[in-house]
Amino acid sequence: MHIINARLRNQEGLHELHLENGLISNIARQTEAPTLGPDDLDAGGNLVVPPFVEPHIHLDATLTAGEPRWNMSGTLFEGIECWGERKVTITEEDTKTRAKKTIQTLAAHGIQHVRTHVDVTDPQLTALKAMLEVREESRHLVDMQIVAFPQEGIESYRNGRELMEEAIRMGADVVGGIPHFEYTRDQGVSSVKFLMDLAERTGCLVDVHCDETDDPHSRFLEVLAEEARSRDMGSRVTASHTTAMGSYDNAYCAKLFRLLGHSGISFVSCPTESIHLQGRFDNFPKRRGVTRVNELLEAGMNVCFGQDSIVDPWYPLGNGNILRVLEAGLHICHMLGYRNLQSALDLVTDNSAKAMALGERYGLERGRPANLLILSADSDYEVIRSQGLPLYSVRGGKVLMKRQMPVVEFFGEQP
Structure with missing residues (x-):
């Protein structure tokens, strides 16, 4: 398959991509009008990007x-x-049905890589068993990482440590945590050290729900970052949410950012969910409840956006469209300046891939998997402004999804 008339981010002119045996075999600048073969795709001057993450x-x-x-x-x-309350009624079939329906929705919006947190504070590990099957049964649509997520705590939930260990033995890819939800600060600290020990011992990645609160005294991020720095594990560690950072004073953040930079960890912000859940204990003024996204980026750290929830107890909306979250996040985080808009897609592509440690499994480079999107606009700015959905999703060198753009007809006298 050839893709012609493709516009690539941060490059001038139009390009042609050659896909062969499931890989990108070549990317070249177009110097003359190409011929469109029966199995080829014409990007029409629109952006071609790696899949959304x-x-x-x-x-x-x-x-x-x-x-x-x-x-x-x-x-x-x-x-x-x-x-x-809902968890006591879940079954494997129930979980699989709902998860697969949502995965189809994600794939329809151009997402091909997913990291899902799965609650393992359940003696039967019902959801985990189901999601391990879903991971295999959905490989044609997405590559999935499963986080062993202790929703009700590692230390404060009975046998929490044992359940985390078992979840990793069963096949979870990532060690999770929720230190701010533990009963005491000491338990929160010990949970971070335990989960880092577990990840170091098993070679797993780490993704911790960290300081998801407005409480400026919730400071487990410094504990996680120092554990990552001292163990030289920063490239494998992600801190999710860190919303308390939005309530930290600047003097403390100045010190914290030095540690964060040395640690090398990544950050995920879920701006639509955070602005909904946080600030609930404020009268006025009300906090936005998001972490310092732009400040982290300007300090050279890796930050990306996630959806977090789709129609669940924490967030009643959501439709799988990560561009919706990107646009909202840019508004919420005061990131509608020129430079931010020119690189905004990083927050749902390259930065996310780095957080998930996808490495050579991701990106538009020769020899990498032929997974990509043809968008409906020619720049980051125009993609965000128009909220245009992907026209094509290509996976393994084959068309996975094609979208017909809606046609609008006006009747009567026109201006």
Whole structure:
């Protein structure tokens, strides 16, 4: 397959991509009008990019909003309570059905790489068993990483450590944590050290729900970053949410950023969910409840955006379109300046791939998998402004998804 008239990010002119045996065999600047073969695709001057990446979602909880009740306060903690009530009724089949439906929605929006957190604070590990099967059964649509996520804590949940160990033995790819939800600060610190020990011993990646609160005294990020730095594991570690950073004073952040830079860890922000869940204990002014995304980026750190939830106890909306989250995040984080808009797609492509340690399995380079999107606009700016969805999703050198753009007809006298 050849893709012609492709515009590549940060490059001048039009390009032609050759895909062969599931790999990108060549990328070349077009010097003359190419011939379109029967199996070729014409990008029409639009951007061709690697697939979108979803670095933070909870597929085991997806499509459960309102079951058995709605989160009326809109807080993180009531969401956890609602999920705890729903969790006792889940089955493997129930989990698989909901997860697969959401994966199809993600794939329809150009996502081909997914990191899902799966609740392992369940003695039967029902959701994990289901998601391990979903990972294999959905390989034609997405590559999936599964996080062993202790929703109700490692130290504060009975046998939490043993369940984490078992989840990794069963095949989870990533070690998770939630230190700010443990009963005490000491438990939060010990949970971070335990999960880092587990990841170091097993060679797993790490992705921790860290300081997802407005409380400026929640400072487990410094613990996680120092553990990553001292063990030389920064490239394998992601701190998700870190919303308390939005409430830290600047003096503390100045010190913290020095450590974060030395640690080499990545960050995931879920801006639509954070602005919904956080600030709930404020009167006015109300906090936005997001981490310092732009400041982290300007300090040279790796940051990306995730959707977090789709119709679950924590977030009642969501449709799988990560461009929706990107646009909202740019607004929420005061990132509508010229430079931000010119590189905005990094937040849902390259930066996310780095956080997931995809390495040579990702990107538009010769010899890498022929996984890519043809978008409906010719620049980062225009993709965001128009909220245009991918026209084609190509996976393994074959068309996975094709989108017909809607046609609008006006009737009567026109201006």
